[in-house]
Amino acid sequence: MDFKEKGLLFVLSGPSGVGKGTVCRALRERGTDLQYSISVTTRKPRAGEQDGVHYFFKSKEEFQAMIANHQLLEWAEYVGNFYGTPLQYVQDTLDEGKDVLLEIEVQGALQVKQNFPEGIFIFLVPPSLGELKKRITNRGTESLKLIENRLNAARDEIEMMKHYDYVIENDQVDCACDRIEAVVVAEHCQQARIIEKYKRLTEVD
Ligand SMILES: Nc1ncnc2c1ncn2[C@@H]1O[C@H](COP(=O)(O)OP(=O)(O)OP(=O)(O)O)[C@@H](O)[C@H]1O
Numbered sequence: 069m070d071f072k073e074k075g076l077l078f079v080l081s082g083p084s085g086v087g088k089g090t091v092c093r094a095l096r097e098r099g100t101d102l103q104y105s106i107s108v109t110t111r112k113p114r115a116g117e118q119d120g121v122h123y124f125f126k127s128k129e130e131f132q133a134m135i136a137n138h139q140l141l142e143w144a145e146y147v148g149n150f151y152g153t154p155l156q157y158v159q160d161t162l163d164e165g166k167d168v169l170l171e172i173e174v175q176g177a178l179q180v181k182q183n184f185p186e187g188i189f190i191f192l193v194p195p196s197l198g199e200l201k202k203r204i205t206n207r208g209t210e211s212l213k214l215i216e217n218r219l220n221a222a223r224d225e226i227e228m229m230k231h232y233d234y235v236i237e238n239d240q241v242d243c244a245c246d247r248i249e250a251v252v253v254a255e256h257c258q259q260a261r262i263i264e265k266y267k268r269l270t271e272v273d
Pocket residue numbers: 082083084085086087088089090091203204206207238239240241
């Protein structure tokens with residue numbers, strides 16, 4: 069039987085400012101074998117953010133057209149802006165046998181879980197709420213009002229971590245990366261065992 073192994077889908081969530089982007093950048097620099105989906109958003113670019121690199125920046129109308137045309141794997145409204153994952157990229161990359169990592173907020177992650185239960189869901193937590201506030205404030209990319217909105221959303225998001233397979237603390241970026249890499253290795257071992265079992269069960273004498 070021709071059994072083509074697909075890539076694994078990892079979903080990384082966590083409250084704004086916990087360090088998802090920082091940890092993903094560090095994983096890239098380490099050369100961890102993951103592909104990163106670029107999301108679509110209606111949020112305005114921050115200083116230094118480039119279209120097609122950090123996000124695909126779209127108008128509300130363009131975003132709604134993508135929803136209507138079933139071009140998004142998931143989407144959500146988060147603190148006044150829309151965010152979504154382009155479906156085609158994820159499908160194609162998994163079909164090529166490569167692992168994909170989505171860095172998305174919890175409403176979107178739960179949609180992925182419904183439609184793609186074999187995904188692996190990781191929730192990144194800060195050492196404390198005080199440290200979260202310090203990180204998002206020191207980043208200096210949002211106004212005080214927006215920081216407050218994001219911290220309010222964080223309380224509800226943290227409540228949702230019970231729906232995730234793994235909860236990883238981002239105390240130090242390097243340690244958080246080590247833990248995520250350990251999850252990737254463990255999930256591949258698990259997949260290899262399942263495939264082996266499936267092959268044995270379907271073998272014809
Ligand atoms: N382990 C860490 N220790 C100290 N500071 C950290 C750590 N991880 C990230 N930071 C800092 O915290 C701030 C927020 O990080 P980052 O932008 O990666 O968060 P995020 O979760 O991607 O946020 P958002 O969801 O808003 O995009 C950055 O200034 C970053 O340098």
